[in-house]
Amino acid sequence: MTDLIRILLCEDQTLMRQGLRTILELEPGFQVVGEAVDGEEAVSQYNQLRAVDNGPDIVLMDIQMPRMSGVQATAALTTSDSAARVIILTTFDYEDYVFDAIKAGAMGYLLKDVPADELMATIRQVYAGEPSIQPKIANKLLIEFGRKGRSAAGTARSPQQEELSPREIEILKLLAQGASNRRIAEKLVLAEGTVKNHVSNILSKLHTENRTQAVYLARERKLL
Template structure:
């Protein structure tokens, strides 16, 4: 049997947690191992229960989801984090992605889509949906942070011309297969380029590669 994906639900709204919990009860590959209503509880339970995926709200009393995400994802063997947010008014998503989140969920998404997203993240990939995700990242990436802004992200000078092309396409939300087709290379070669970009740009997953692409000005 396929091992279950162990999920920790973190949201200060009990109804949100209850809805996910009930739906996941009908999914044999998913198991809720704990629930938390604050960032502090999330950090404690993540250490105690060692889930595979943490579904993390952003706005919570006390420690918010951004700070909790940074703590939860630190260190080897850390769980993956999906940030739960509201696209129209949540201005903290970009910070959460910087803190190590592997993607985000929008609260008005269909529940089945949320379950599919949990599986994607648990598999080691990141949630970069063309359209919504790129628009969200683009909005927050365009907002300068306080202090000096570097001319390029660390390690970009080591990126080859071909890798820069691949990074640009990753930033536009293309999959490895789509990148291979666009650049007329094999899927294995595209995957190898992406793997090297992970190393050169110190990126945890494709979400962080998207951020690097926006920071470098490769994606308008």
């Protein structure tokens, strides 16, 4: 039996939001558990749903919205819940937007003109713990990483790559599967605080700011 994937929609345009809900609920195994019209409401609904054990598995998030943007909401969700899985669904593919969304912890980035079957596949991929970015968006992300890296190099020396320990690689592989600190601690028979320390060390050694970036970079460096 296929797992039920619970989805929270965050989109300020009513027609777009209703259309997405219709498309998603026609897909077997998908359930829309909430709708939000801006980032602030998305964060509130996410926390309310978690409180009654119906927390969303996936958040589909627009970027430009009133009160709180999609990037700000994504950062708030991933900060409060390390297991939060956010997919940005937007009309914008500007380098800064892509970079900021990934930096905030988004695990996917899609344009709204994406075919329905690609949207469904991306949701399933991110649900399985695999980051997913459209190829043309990934190119823009790499360009932005390169641009910011060159800019930083003008004021500071590039940090040397530090080698990860076998235990850190083991934990990184579990992070790539979307495991929370608690799940990792249970699987490896470690204290949750120990896992948090390992995760901090991984982020520090890879010079990344969150788990999504760490997994993305680890795949690029063929550490996974």
